[in-house]
Amino acid sequence: MAKYSQVLKIVFWFWFLFIGSEIKVFAQNYNSQKRATVYATHFPESKAKINKFIRQHSIRIQKKEEMAERISAEFVMPENNLAALDSLIPSLGWVVENALTSQDFQQHIRQIKINLQDEAEEQNRLQEQLRQAALEAAQKQQLQSRLENSLHNRKRLQQELRNYEDYDSLVFVAINIYDEITYPTGNRKIAFVNMPGIEYSLLFPENPKTGTSNDLYQGYLIKYLFTRGKSYLDLGVYKAVDNNRADSTLINELFLINFGQDFYPRHFGRGKRKYLNLYTCYQIGGFIINRNNDKHNTFNPNLNIGLGVEIFKSKHILIDNKVSYFLPLNELNRNLRSLSYNASLNFVF
Known part of the structure; x- marks a missing residue:
């Protein structure tokens, strides 16, 4: 049995090396080789686009694999279709590789003709x-x-x-398109973006107390989204509505900085739709309080947990809103823990 197993291993490695070398030689015979890797936010749409391109422009398909979260294709097309492919690739998603390698075989062809004459x-x-x-x-x-x-x-x-x-005048194309990760954990490469934005928030304390907290705060924040995941930073200020300045120890302002992440449920589309994507979220950070008497300005940690719905999402714009629970992690917990509503607009910069 051990001998039989060893023979199978030898056959397998021979087959692997032979097939791999054949594919490599196959690609190297062409004047140009195009290799591209893309992470697609809207994977089904991107898969449909590349399949349509292959049907319209390829003259021979060397290899093609389609899976739930990946499509891989190797095909040959005329060189004059390169411009169309270069226009298509950025529309498929986040491009991590787009390389063209060209070779000039004319000298080698001239030498073959000389050898034929000899x-x-x-x-x-x-x-x-x-x-x-x-x-x-x-x-x-x-x-x-x-x-x-x-x-x-x-x-x-x-x-x-x-x-x-x-x-001659043909291009060998190898392209891989992956369903881009829509939450910031996992073993795939994360797509970084540059999406600043603004956020408006209302904070409703559960147990407002005279000398500590107001009935309602409204906030103005900068929300900087830096992965498609989504991971982001919130920086801004909450101000008390109808501030009673006679209450000298009342907290009239909260200066806040938070790091947050959103998570899309797998069974609700994983954030792939343009409208009404459901997600859960958390934020962790801290805030500095300011009182009417300008005393006791301290830094306080906080944790937020919430549920949100993306109203509209495209490659360039995100309109979002959520409801979360604002939880101070110190002695202010009882009188400042609050229900909050946030609406935000982010755009590609």
Whole structure:
């Protein structure tokens, strides 16, 4: 059994190395090779686009694999379709690789033609010698063997020349499109973005207390989204509505900074729709309080947990809103913990 297993391993590795080398040689025969890797936010749409392009522009498909979260294709197309492919790739999603490698085979083709001419002259010379009457058997056998070798070399060179002519003005394309990760954990590469924005918030304390908290705060924040995941930073200020300045110890302002992440449920589309994407979220950070008497300004940690719905999402704009629970992690917990509503607008910068 062990011997049989060892034989299987040898056969497998031979097959793997042979197939891999064949594909590599296949690609290297072309004047140009295009390789692209894309992480698609809207994977089904991107998959449909690349399949349509392959149907319209490829002349031969070397390999194609379609899975739930990935499509991989290797195909050959005319070189004059490169501009159309370069226009398509950025529309598929976040491009992490888009490389074109070109080779000039003209010098090699010229050398093949020179070698063909040399072989033709060699054959004529050998055939002329074989027609001579005064030849010993050993000499004739030697000349015949050299002629056969020359004929073999000439056929090989002719086939090589035909191969290069077949590949002339063609491009070998290898493209991989992945369903881009829509939450910031996991083993896939995260897509970083630059999406600043503004956020408006209302904070409703559960147990407002005279001398500590107001009934309502409204906030103005900068929300900087830096992954499509989504991960973001919130920085801004909450101000008490109808501030009672006679209450000298009342907290009239909260200066806040938070780090947050949103998570899309797998069974609700994972954030792929343009409208009404459901998500859960958390924020962790801290805030500095300011009182009417300008005393006791301290930094306080906080944690928020919430539920949100993206109203509209495209590659360039995100309109979002959520409800969360604002939870101070110190002695202010009882009188400042609050229900909050946030609405935000982010855009690609």
